[in-house]
Amino acid sequence: MNANRESGTPAMPWPEPGWRPGDPLPEERAERDEQDRAQARAAYERMTAQLLPERE
Structure with a gap:
């Protein structure tokens, strides 16, 4: 739809x-x-x- 839109109009968002x-x-x-x-x-x-055995 963006290819045929009037100039100056915002582009349509991408669909979800x-x-x-x-x-x-x-x-x-x-x-x-x-x-x-x-x-x-x-x-x-x-x-x-392995790195911090005191935390067990």
């Missing part, structure tokens, strides 16, 4: 992205994000325990 085939469903994405957070937390705690 929607779900596409092949994209994970919102439930799957939330579950994966939760697993990633748990894995990152475990890695952080493992490194902290």
Whole structure:
């Protein structure tokens, strides 16, 4: 629509992205994000325990 708009009028905004085939469903994405957070937390705690043994 922006190609045929009158000069001087503001450009139309981009549409909100929607779900596409092949994209994970919102439930799957939330579950994966939760697993990633748990894995990152475990890695952080493992490194902290090695570097700062007095914090255990």
